[in-house]
Amino acid sequence: MxxxxxxxxxxxxxxxxxxxxxxxxxxxxxxxxxxxxxxxxxxxxxxxxxxxxxxxxxxxxxxxxxxxxxxxxxxxxxxxxxxxxxxxxxxxxxxxxxxxxxxxxxxxxxxxxxxxxxxxxxxxxxxxxxxxxxxxxxxxxxxAYSTIPARLLPEVFTMTELLAIYQTVMGERLDQSAFRRKVRELDLLEEIEGEKRRTESARRPTTLYRLKRPMSVFDRRL
Amino acid sequence: MxxxxxxxxxxxxxxxxxxxxxxxxxxxxxxxxxxxxxxxxxxxxxxxxxxxxxxxxxxxxxxxxxxxxxxxxxxxxxxxxxxxxxxxxxxxxxxxxxxxxxxxxxxxxxxxxxxxxxxxxxxxxxxxxxxxxxxxxxxxxxxAYSTIPARLLPEVFTMTELLAIYQTVMGERLDQSAFRRKVRELDLLEEIEGEKRRTESARRPTTLYRLKRPMSVFDRRL
Structure with a gap:
């Protein structure tokens, strides 16, 4: 045929x-x-x-x-x-x-x-x-189960910014302490040593993070 | 242009x-x-x-x-x-x-x-x-987190058959009691009442199951 x-x-x-x-x-x-x-x-x-x-x-x-x-x-x-x-x-x-x-x-x-x-x-x-x-x-x-929403942030971010972007993506409020525990368990982030950000609202300088394991080589471009 | x-x-x-x-x-x-x-x-x-x-x-x-x-x-x-x-x-x-x-x-x-x-x-x-x-x-x-592998089974199956097909798909041995617990937690299956299967290897007739919630209308065709 x-x-x-x-x-x-x-x-x-x-x-x-x-x-x-x-x-x-x-x-x-x-x-x-x-x-x-x-x-x-x-x-x-x-x-x-x-x-x-x-x-x-x-x-x-x-x-x-x-x-x-x-x-x-x-x-x-x-x-x-x-x-x-x-x-x-x-x-x-x-x-x-x-x-x-x-x-x-x-x-x-x-x-x-x-x-x-x-x-x-x-x-x-x-x-x-x-x-x-x-x-x-x-x-x-x-x-819900990946670091993908973090791509919507700059390379360096605070935990509050990470929570906010997950909430934006999922379209719902997330419990802050449960979110922090989950992120810690998944071991997704590394703390940027020696660098903190001072904001007007927080009394102490805020810890900065970046993604530990980019999900692919392309991720590094963000 | x-x-x-x-x-x-x-x-x-x-x-x-x-x-x-x-x-x-x-x-x-x-x-x-x-x-x-x-x-x-x-x-x-x-x-x-x-x-x-x-x-x-x-x-x-x-x-x-x-x-x-x-x-x-x-x-x-x-x-x-x-x-x-x-x-x-x-x-x-x-x-x-x-x-x-x-x-x-x-x-x-x-x-x-x-x-x-x-x-x-x-x-x-x-x-x-x-x-x-x-x-x-x-x-x-x-x-790993869905009923999709069950589509590789006939409509009615035993728990042993379900475990076997997940193992085939995932390419690894799964712990039988953890698997049964997970399936129960996710509430994926319904028992087919009044029907059992007798096999030579099992002393008692085996309970039969089918998927409770098909993942889409197409699922019903299997």
Whole structure:
């Protein structure tokens, strides 16, 4: 049986960039330069360029750089969305990725990015609302038992900041002493010796921490 | 900026079907009908047919039916493999899925499928060895805290069979009383009242169980 080849689908990548902003988790959007849905905010994404991209991941890096001026960051594959109906142009495949960035990294008032609350980003083109919802679900599922939410913090942080970001990700208040005990048990953090931070609210200088074992080499970039 | 469209990649789906066989986890392979790699065993897969498939999932269902005579089964998306080099023909995207089936479901000596140990399936075409390795990793990561390995059992099973399949998936011996305690704590099973199984080895008839809360509607099909 010889299988004849069919008209090929369109293949794009889309990136769900999440970052804390104004006390909640926000998603980065970019107004679309072209039709369909021209000028409407949407996930950062674009076609795979078969003449220059070596892989879907290199397409993600090229697009982040070209469309949002973003350099080397950690991202991982989320899920692929592939159907005859998700894009009005043609049968379409979007390989979706997600990236977690510390607060302030994406907040450039001169830049092209818009930050919208990830749980209520407004009505977006294509299936971008569904893609964001699945990214949040993945983050919450993984967050409960991993160091992943710490990627939303700068390299050095206080225990209070760590608790706050877990609460932001999980969308619920966590018991502070149970949280500290869990973090100690899992042996995730190392104390930064000889360095403390003085804040106005705390009477004593606050201990600073960083992640002990990055979950992968990419983690080091944060 | 108008983005010109580039030559589109080839888009396929591949399915990692795992099933217990001969006391270990096996993967189902099919000899390839065409070049490249004609006659070599490989994962079951094929092109997305943009003229008839509504989604990648419908392509999976069509291909399982057409190439292996397999009807409605539970499968889920694993990961997408997309690069300029994974397929000698062209820039290629494979949306990979995995499926878990009870022992015996795929063992038809007249059928086209080959069952090979999933941890040592031999040298396979494309990146199929990598895809299988990632499926096993996913199953082990999920298996430790879910009912997913139970999908490798028939609907009704004994506690001994459940322990055995977790051991097969995790690739390690588990403490029997700790396992029973964990299963009880998680409240995963319901006893099938009025039905027991008599085996030669056990002095008393053995209690039979089934999963209490299927993890999704698809679960019920197993």
């Amino acid at each position: 010889i299988e004849t080849e069919f008209r090929r689908p369109v293949v794009t990548v889309d990136i769900v960039m999440l970052t804390p902003c104004r006390g909640e988790l926000c998603v980065a959007l970019l107004p679309r330069p072209n039709e369909p849905f021209a000028d409407q905010p949407a996930l950062i994404g674009g076609y795979i360029h078969t003449d220059e991209d070596l892989s879907a991941e290199s397409a993600v890096r090229r697009i982040l750089k070209a469309k949002a001026g973003i350099g080397d960051i950690f991202f991982e594959q989320l899920q692929t969305f592939a159907s005859a109906t998700r894009d009005p142009r043609d049968w379409s495949v979007s390989i979706a990725y997600f990236a977690l960035l510390p607060e302030g990294w994406l907040e450039d008032p001169e830049g092209p990015l818009l930050l919208r609350p990830a749980t209520s980003p407004g009505q977006l083109p294509f299936d971008h609302n569904e893609i964001i919802a699945i990214a949040l679900e993945r983050l919450r599922n993984k967050g | 108008i983005e010109t469209e580039f030559r589109r990649p080839v888009v396929t789906v591949d399915i990692v079907m795992l099933t217990p066989c001969r006391g270990e986890l096996c993967v189902a392979l099919l000899p390839r009908p065409n070049e490249p790699f004609a006659d070599q065993p490989a994962l079951i897969g094929g092109y997305i047919h943009t003229d008839e498939d509504l989604s990648a999932e419908s392509a999976v269902r069509r291909i399982l039916k057409a190439k292996a005579g397999i009807g409605d089964i539970f499968f889920e998306q694993l990961q997408t493999f997309a690069s300029a080099t994974r397929d000698p023909r062209d820039w290629s995207v494979s949306i990979a899925y995995f499926a878990l089936l009870p022992e015996g479901w795929l063992e038809d000596p007249e059928g086209p499928l080959l069952l090979r140990p999933a941890t040592s399936p031999g040298q396979l075409p494309f990146d199929h060895n990598e895809i299988i390795a990632i499926a096993l990793e996913r199953l082990r990561n999920k298996g």
